[in-house]
Amino acid sequence: MEDRRIVDLFLARAEEAITALNEKYGRLCRRIALNILRNESDAEECQADTALAVWNSVPPHEPDPLLPYVCRIARNLALDRYRYNHAARRGGGADVLLSEIGDIVSDTEGAESEAMTAATASAVSDFLRLQKEDDRRLFVRRYWYGDAVEEIASALGITANSASVKLHRMRTRLRTYLKERGIDV
Amino acid sequence: MKREFFLKSIDGIDDDLLIEAFAENEQNKTIAKNGKIYWRWGVSVAACLLVGVSVWAAVPSVFMKASDNMAPEAAILPGDVHEEALFDAAVGIVPTDDADGDLKTEAASGNVSKNESFNEQSVFFIAKITEVNESSLLVEVTDKGSTALNKGTAAYVSTAFDAYVACAVGDNIRVEFDGFIQEVYPLIIPNVISISKNP
Secondary structure (H helix, E strand, O other), rough: HHHHEEEEEEEHOOHHHHOOOOHHHHHHHHHHHHHHOHHHHHHHHHHHHHHHHHHHHOOOOOOOOHHHHHHHHHHHHHHHHHHHOOOOOOOOOOHHHHHHHHOOOOOOOOOHHHHHHHHHHHHHHHHHHHHOOOHHHHHHHHOOOOOOHHHHHHHHHHHHHHHHOOOOOOHHHHHHHHHHHOOOO | OHHHHHHHHHOOOHHHHHHHHHHHHHHHHHHHHHOOHHHHHHHHHHHHHHHHHHHHHHHHHHHHHHHHHOOHHHHHHHHHHHHHHHHHHHHOOOOOOOOOOOOOOOOOOOOOOOOOOOOOOOOEEEEEEEOOOOEEEEHHHHHHHHOOOOOOOOOEOOOOHHHHHOOOOOOEEEEOOOOOOOOOOOOEEEEEEEEEOOO
């Protein structure tokens, strides 16, 4: 079913909208959550919560495109769940992501205002647009979707080692890029 | 913590970047199967098959000569000669000589009649001279004689032997040789025994 049709169903408060959303994006949402949480049951809950969150937010929102909107909700819910779980134990998938991101940012405390977050996101987007398409996909799949390096490498037709090297170089370049733009990371 | 801040910042990257990566996500298996990985696989397999078929197509003529005229156990070539034949066949060269003189091959395409005796001293064909060179004649086969050469086939015939009597362009000649033919274009017949004018 097309995204527009799904959104229309949500706007019409038709319950089949949930089914249609799960059919189209349920697996992806669960995958995003699983990449962060590394727990099937938590991931399933996140998937269900995502559909509920979309139900509660559409309307008033009319997301277009629908995909990033749904994925962001799933990712944020997974990160919230991760933080909740993280209070008790360490070792989740986000730990690994945070560890790699350590190449880009320092561990020191810093301002985390909404404005700063938005500026950083914009700079990262600009940086990614300067990269080759495959490198961009590699970065986004790794650090946004949280996919395993081996899985991405397979999809891109490169070795996992090559993917890791590319990611490392991109992190280094991104750190330089952000510094040059006055973003203190 | 700044790392989490950064993770949060990444969340705000533009939608089109997410869609682009998602498209890859959804299609990754298809791309992997139809795209780079299997494409490379396919090329490798095709290359191996090509080499295999080339060897298979060329080697039988090597064995055919031996097996047609020798005892079955003798048809198995000595290791060195065999490997050499395989190598030559793979690179498109037909052996023209061998270590012990037992292996006498002609063109890999089967230019020798199966009825010919492998141990026969010589074979012959009739040809018309089209070019005279210092140590060879370029000829056009007009009668295959005891060979399997096709009529009209061009071949260089060596004249580097003692009994050679000078010929001229347009002469019809009978070429007797030991059966070796180098399969290049034109063919080369290096070991000529005699050349005589054919009326």
